[in-house]
Amino acid sequence: MVAAQKINKDLQEERDKVTFVIEEFAKWFYGGPRQLHEKRFLENYILSDPDLQSDVDPSYLSHKEKYEEAIRRVVVILKRIDKLQAEGHKIDNVHKKVLGSMIVSNVFKEGSPLTTHIGMFGQALASLGTPEQQAEWLDRALRCRIWGTYVQTELGHGTFVRGLEVTSTYDPKTKEFVINSPTTTSYKWWPGGLAHTVNHVVVFAQLYSLGKHHGIQPFIVQVRDFETHKPMKGIIIGEIGTKVGFNTVNNGFLAFDNVRIPLKNMLMRNSQVLENGEFIKSQSPVLNYGVMTEVRVDIVNGMAQHLAKAVTIAMRYSTVRRQSPIDPKLPEPKIIEHVTQQMKIFPAIAKVIAIKVAADKLYNLYDEITAEVKSGNLSRLPDLHALSCCLKVVTTNEVAQSVQICRLACGGHGFLNSSGFHDIYGNVVAAQHYEGENTVLLLQTARYLIKAWSQVLQGKKLTPSVEYLSAYKSGQLGKWKGSPNGILTALQAATAGQIALAYKHLEERKKTSSVEVATSQTGIELAKASELHCQVFLLSSLMWSVNRAAKYFSKALGEVFQDILHIYAYDLALRNLGSMLQFVSFSSADLEQLQMDFEASLKKFKNNSIGVVDGFDIPDSVLGSTLGAYDGDVYERLLSAAKKSPLNQEDVNKSFDLYLKPFIKSNL
Numbered sequence: 001m002v003a004a005q006k007i008n009k010d011l012q013e014e015r016d017k018v019t020f021v022i023e024e025f026a027k028w029f030y031g032g033p034r035q036l037h038e039k040r041f042l043e044n045y046i047l048s049d050p051d052l053q054s055d056v057d058p059s060y061l062s063h064k065e066k067y068e069e070a071i072r073r074v075v076v077i078l079k080r081i082d083k084l085q086a087e088g089h090k091i092d093n094v095h096k097k098v099l100g101s102m103i104v105s106n107v108f109k110e111g112s113p114l115t116t117h118i119g120m121f122g123q124a125l126a127s128l129g130t131p132e133q134q135a136e137w138l139d140r141a142l143r144c145r146i147w148g149t150y151v152q153t154e155l156g157h158g159t160f161v162r163g164l165e166v167t168s169t170y171d172p173k174t175k176e177f178v179i180n181s182p183t184t185t186s187y188k189w190w191p192g193g194l195a196h197t198v199n200h201v202v203v204f205a206q207l208y209s210l211g212k213h214h215g216i217q218p219f220i221v222q223v224r225d226f227e228t229h230k231p232m233k234g235i236i237i238g239e240i241g242t243k244v245g246f247n248t249v250n251n252g253f254l255a256f257d258n259v260r261i262p263l264k265n266m267l268m269r270n271s272q273v274l275e276n277g278e279f280i281k282s283q284s285p286v287l288n289y290g291v292m293t294e295v296r297v298d299i300v301n302g303m304a305q306h307l308a309k310a311v312t313i314a315m316r317y318s319t320v321r322r323q324s325p326i327d328p329k330l331p332e333p334k335i336i337e338h339v340t341q342q343m344k345i346f347p348a349i350a351k352v353i354a355i356k357v358a359a360d361k362l363y364n365l366y367d368e369i370t371a372e373v374k375s376g377n378l379s380r381l382p383d384l385h386a387l388s389c390c391l392k393v394v395t396t397n398e399v400a401q402s403v404q405i406c407r408l409a410c411g412g413h414g415f416l417n418s419s420g421f422h423d424i425y426g427n428v429v430a431a432q433h434y435e436g437e438n439t440v441l442l443l444q445t446a447r448y449l450i451k452a453w454s455q456v457l458q459g460k461k462l463t464p465s466v467e468y469l470s471a472y473k474s475g476q477l478g479k480w481k482g483s484p485n486g487i488l489t490a491l492q493a494a495t496a497g498q499i500a501l502a503y504k505h506l507e508e509r510k511k512t513s514s515v516e517v518a519t520s521q522t523g524i525e526l527a528k529a530s531e532l533h534c535q536v537f538l539l540s541s542l543m544w545s546v547n548r549a550a551k552y553f554s555k556a557l558g559e560v561f562q563d564i565l566h567i568y569a570y571d572l573a574l575r576n577l578g579s580m581l582q583f584v585s586f587s588s589a590d591l592e593q594l595q596m597d598f599e600a601s602l603k604k605f606k607n608n609s610i611g612v613v614d615g616f617d618i619p620d621s622v623l624g625s626t627l628g629a630y631d632g633d634v635y636e637r638l639l640s641a642a643k644k645s646p647l648n649q650e651d652v653n654k655s656f657d658l659y660l661k662p663f664i665k666s667n668l
């Protein structure tokens with residue numbers, strides 16, 4: 001047993017230096033006092049369930065046992081939530097998200113087999129189904145009385161959705177669709193929960209009716225029997241095997257052998273098939289892609305939460321761990337005293353805040369634009385698509401890199417599963433792959449940027465997120481100033497310059513190739529431009545939020561926000577010097593000053609760094625780390641976790657008698 005909560009004295013010493021009220025920061029981080037209170041209530045209510053107190057460390061279980069334990073935990077949590085709702089407690093959207101990524105991330109460690117049910121199946125019914133279809137399936141899905149998942153990707157195609165091979169052919173005689181997987185490459189492959197958990201799917205297939213092809217459409221299909229859970233007739237279903245992470249998500253494969261489903265099972269909010277087989281086109285084919293956009297938005301928010309966990313672990317550990325004297329006359333310092341350690345952790349703390357702020361803005365934009373789309377106005381859908389694509393990419397890439405840095409910042413102990421980094425990393429890097437491959441999504445944003453640049457050349461007015469392109473064209477950007485504002489301007493110049501160059505090369509290539517081939521040939525520059533554009537959005541959102549905070553929060557907290565903004569901006573500038581040097585004039589003295597300013601900003605922030613991670617308000621039960629617990633009792637926890645290894649439950653392992661001893665004897 002770990003000793004009772006007694007705070008490590010080095011950690012306490014650092015906490016005593018914090019200049020702002022941590023609770024004020026936590027309220028801001030979770031969107032207000034009510035939201036923070038609710039978050040704490042839910043964490044406590046759910047995680048205190050006796051059935052979640054088991055001493056089983058899933059990392060020691062086999063693949064099959066891990067899945068079974070994950071399902072047991074799913075049911076414990078669902079019962080707990082059902083009970084709460086039966087008592088009249090409403091769980092709103094914000095808290096679903098907290099439940100989704102924070103609590104779940106520690107209860108399941110390697111992902112929940114129900115995440116796609118909650119995050120995608122329900123969403124597909126809600127956004128692609130008619131009111132009648134929602135009445136039939138949505139309520140049961142939300143109450144988890146049917147389980148489902150989102151089945152789009154196939155063995156042969158994930159990115160190129162139009163290339164999917166599964167067909168759905170309407171038979172007007174029986175008023176049914178026949179769903180079929182014609183080839184090996186048409187096996188559906190990857191969907192979460194598909195293998196052994198769900199009994200329904202929303203499947204995307206090529207629609208044929210009256211001999212005509214009508215593109216990719218969504219259909220609801222029951223894949224397992226309610227009673228026996230055996231696969232339904234014509235359904236070939238299974239699991240795809242172990243992965244880098246996400247091992248309890250139960251990703252599966254699925255093939256259809258001419259499976260018949262009734263007409264009412266095509267989700268018809270957008271396109272429709274009438275009884276006689278006539279096809280009614282939707283306003284736009286991309287309306288069927290709405291679920292992907294929503295999940296991309298959720299991923300951005302999830303990345304801030306994952307990184308908050310990683311920096312909390314690295315920061316607390318760096319305050320407790322002492323190693324290597326700096327001044328030989330003094331004792332070994334807390335490792336956070338090493339400036340290189342500050343360089344690893346503080347920019348990652350700043351990133352949590354920048355990503356959280358960007359996620360909030362993206363959610364707002366999502367809500368506004370989906371409301372417009374519902375009322376038939378699709379004009380701003382490309383804005384949302386462009387921003388959600390590049391933010392999904394840049395935040396998953398940045399957080400994957402930062403989690404690695406936090407792990408390395410904990411030295412050898414960071415490599416232990418009990419540190420918590422392994423599971424955080426697995427969950428983060430999965431998001432680099434899913435919901436659109438990262439390069440592909442950057443190229444989507446680039447299409448938008450190229451169109452925007454063409455509008456600049458025609459002297460047209462642009463939407464706010466790309467207005468800086470006009471400023472660049474009229475020569476207003478490009479002078480270096482070492483402040484966050486100056487860095488933003490320099491990045492905008494670099495981005496606009498990169499877009500202009502990509503545009504020029506695209507136009508040149510178009511003289512000898514088709515638009516598509518020319519675009520593909522310009523892919524490297526286009527992807528770079530998108531990445532930079534996203535960095536502009538992240539920095540400008542953070543600046544906006546920090547300036548706003550100055551009006552609403554105490555002076556002490558306002559100053560901390562300013563420190564965070566400075567670290568974020570300097571770090572970003574130093575990491576993007578190459579891109580900026582091409583379009584902005586610097587002297588070597590400017591660069592020297594930038595480095596000095598960065599180092600000074602780390603020093604200035606140091607006394608508040610522990611306060612900010614405490615303000616992320618992640619309880620030990622959610623953090624799940626030997627290195628990052630609130631009390632800093634690192635060494636006791638490491639030892640206690642090691643003692644739980646199954647190998648330590650016996651003095652001598654049987655392999656000694658079976659292999660080692662006979663070998664030693666035979667060589668005597």
Ligand SMILES: CCCCCCCCCCCCCC(=O)SCCNC(=O)CCNC(=O)[C@H](O)C(C)(C)COP(=O)(O)OP(=O)(O)OC[C@H]1O[C@@H](n2cnc3c(N)ncnc32)[C@H](O)[C@@H]1OP(=O)(O)O
Pocket residue numbers: 100101115116119150152153158159160161162192286289290292293295298299300302303381382385431434435436437440444447448
């Ligand atoms: C971390 C915690 C988070 C928790 C969250 C839950 C986690 C859940 C767990 C994990 C779950 C993982 C679950 C999973 O992984 S589910 C599977 C996810 N799969 C993908 O994301 C596939 C990626 N591919 C595509 O999205 C498209 O086919 C692409 C983008 C490649 C376009 O392909 P293509 O080139 O063939 O074009 P088109 O004919 O299709 O499109 C033509 C036009 O439409 C525009 N367009 C395209 N898309 C959209 C859109 N969405 N909104 C608005 N517009 C859109 C497009 O820009 C173009 O416009 P324009 O330029 O011509 O004007």
Ligand SMILES: Cc1cc2nc3c(=O)[nH]c(=O)nc-3n(C[C@H](O)[C@H](O)[C@H](O)COP(=O)(O)OP(=O)(O)OC[C@H]3O[C@@H](n4cnc5c(N)ncnc54)[C@H](O)[C@@H]3O)c2cc1C
Pocket residue numbers: 116149150151152153156157158159160189190191192246251430433434435436437438439440443523
């Ligand atoms: C953990 C996990 C969970 C998932 N969950 C689900 C799920 O629930 N439901 C579901 O339907 N799917 C799911 N997926 C599938 C996922 O959405 C796809 O794997 C993802 O969209 C990438 O597609 P792909 O595998 O076809 O990659 P590919 O497109 O084959 O990518 C391979 C390489 O080709 C490059 N490439 C491809 N096209 C282009 C292009 N046009 N231009 C330049 N380069 C290109 C890519 O950049 C990449 O480098 C999941 C995947 C993972 C890893």
